Amino acid sequence: MLKFGGLWPRRLNIALGELDPPMKLTKIPAPDFDLEKTLDSGQVFHWVKTGHGFCGTIGDRAAYVEQRGNELLVTRGCGELVANYFALDHPLANICRSFPRDPLMDAARRFCRGLRIIRQPKWECLATFICSSMKQVAHIRQISRKLREHFGNARNIDSRKGGFAGANSHEVFTFPSAERLAQSSEKELRECALGYRAKNLLATARLIAKGEADLAKMSALSDIDLQEVLCQMPGVGAKVANCVMLFAYQRLRAFPIDVWIERVLRQNYFPRMRKLNAARLRMFTEKYFGEHGGYAQQYLFHFARMSASKGKSRNRIRERANLSPHPA
DNA sequence: CTCCAGGGATGAT
């Protein structure tokens, strides 16, 4: 709409975010950070790729975030919120240095450079991971989207982009509160493709809504006690509890063990050792990966998942045949 | 310890 008689340099247009009209964006420093990797590493499931960035919510706020080298362009007024959410204050170089030195960790560390553990809102994280049980990432995204659309609040992000006709103004939805979900029914929740998880999510939402569990107060608990309290909630077992501890309570030692992690650990640290139960594996991870075990786990998880999905069918079948631990 | 329900996307055929 502004005319500069063709004197507006091309570079300036790019610097303004290639937006038409320009979206009001704030620039914040983000060294040692990879936005796309972080959002695609199985921590959060609601960010939507939009143009060169992503649209999503952080708690009650909606935001657009785009990476430009060592900086982020974010919705105006959301700088601090975004910096805190993406944990830009974590001393990533120190954290990576604290990982054990071995061929697997070295490869994962190289592959995941810039990946950070997000600081998630507690209820949103707990609820999402209750829904994640027995689901793959693509499916968890669907569930998250449906829950938000049915029970959350709409927010608009003005993200009209030049040359990006399909993506004009973007609507996103906040994650519904425990109180809101507590008022719903199992049937309504099942309509969001939750299956048998509906019952667990509803029961846990009611615990929170009635004040029988206080997620904020639980911050004061030790790792052991926090895990125990979380595991008392319906639908929360060791794996989900560790995800919540890591992603919502910043317990950077918490080491969620799912099938991907278990597979990669067994292959690399316990090749053809048939007698290794969950308890022994747990003892190993706590000792071996140390104070930032959760970060190490996230790097291993992302590395394993990406390497597996990149291989074409042939390779995967061969891999699986080689690894197959079935003792028949 | 073992076995198994549960459900929808995804990939193989």
Place this chain on the structure above:
DNA sequence: ATCATCCATGGA
């Protein structure tokens, strides 16, 4: 088009 595979929790 069908068929197999992926997966965490909780209860038998």
